[in-house]
Amino acid sequence: MLYLVEHFYSIQGEGRYTGTPSVFFRFGGCNMKCEGFGCIEKASNGTEVLGCDTVYAVNKEHFSHNWVPIQHPHQLTSILDQYELPEGVDIVLTGGEPLIYASDPIFIKFLEDLDANGHTITFETNGSIGIDFEKFPIYKECIFALSIKLSNSNEPFNKRVRGDIIYSIASESKEAFFKFSIDAESINLGLEDEIINIIMHAPKTKVYCMPLGGNKAEVEANTEPLIEFCKSKGYNFSDRLHIRIWDQNKGV
Numbered sequence: 001m002l003y004l005v006e007h008f009y010s011i012q013g014e015g016r017y018t019g020t021p022s023v024f025f026r027f028g029g030c031n032m033k034c035e036g037f038g039c040i041e042k043a044s045n046g047t048e049v050l051g052c053d054t055v056y057a058v059n060k061e062h063f064s065h066n067w068v069p070i071q072h073p074h075q076l077t078s079i080l081d082q083y084e085l086p087e088g089v090d091i092v093l094t095g096g097e098p099l100i101y102a103s104d105p106i107f108i109k110f111l112e113d114l115d116a117n118g119h120t121i122t123f124e125t126n127g128s129i130g131i132d133f134e135k136f137p138i139y140k141e142c143i144f145a146l147s148i149k150l151s152n153s154n155e156p157f158n159k160r161v162r163g164d165i166i167y168s169i170a171s172e173s174k175e176a177f178f179k180f181s182i183d184a185e186s187i188n189l190g191l192e193d194e195i196i197n198i199i200m201h202a203p204k205t206k207v208y209c210m211p212l213g214g215n216k217a218e219v220e221a222n223t224e225p226l227i228e229f230c231k232s233k234g235y236n237f238s239d240r241l242h243i244r245i246w247d248q249n250k251g252v
């Protein structure tokens with residue numbers, strides 16, 4: 001069973017395709033929690049739930065009442081009819097972690113339908129779930145933003161950094177790039193080695209670093225230190241436009 005948390009038509013707010021008009025599908029569920037990011041969201045019963053900036057798309061226990069069960073690919077493709085879209089508009093699949101559904105037949109058919117209709121498909125993924133590119137060749141037509149989690153996520157290293165999976169996605173997909181969320185404090189704690197130990201699994205893949213934060217104030221506080229970090233290491237800085245413009249991560 002797939003779960004869709006939300007969908008919206010906006011511009012891509014971060015990474016290599018910042019500014020590109022895109023329809024976002026946010027799927028529910030993730031194989032991680034990333035409580036180290038320290039974002040807190042209040043559930044409907046008043047419980048404060050700790051996690052990442054999309055904890056409402058991760059924590060099934062407290063937020064799944066807002067998740068829509070998907071039982072047929074048409075439920076997803078028909079969403080595109082709700083918007084006035086340019087032909088072949090980009091599609092971004094995010095979460096949570098959309099690749100928890102990587103082998104689901106409904107999900108595969110959805111991808112194939114999107115591709116057949118000329119859409120560019122980009123996954124925003126934590127890069128820790130393997131894909132069978134031979135069994136599901138549709139993934140060879142997709143772009144992957146590899147947002148590999150760093151130690152500031154508080155997830156165990158062996159879970160968040162899977163060199164074999166990073167290499168497989170970077171070498172077998174249409175295109176891949178790294179995208180890291182970084183705060184000022186982590187820069188001072190020797191983050192460079194962590195990044196090097198991740199990107200060595202796909203050395204020719206471009207690196208984008210984004211300021212960590214679930215709201216505008218946090219993103220702004222982390223921006224200048226991160227720009228200096230990018231300048232010194234030769235990485236690309238990526239803004240988080242949707243948070244800077246709308247001060248939130250939901251539905252924009």
Ligand code: SF4
Pocket residue numbers: 030031032033034051052053054055058095096097126149153
């Ligand atoms: S992997 Fe991504 S979606 Fe999952 S908990 Fe971590 S930051 Fe959130």
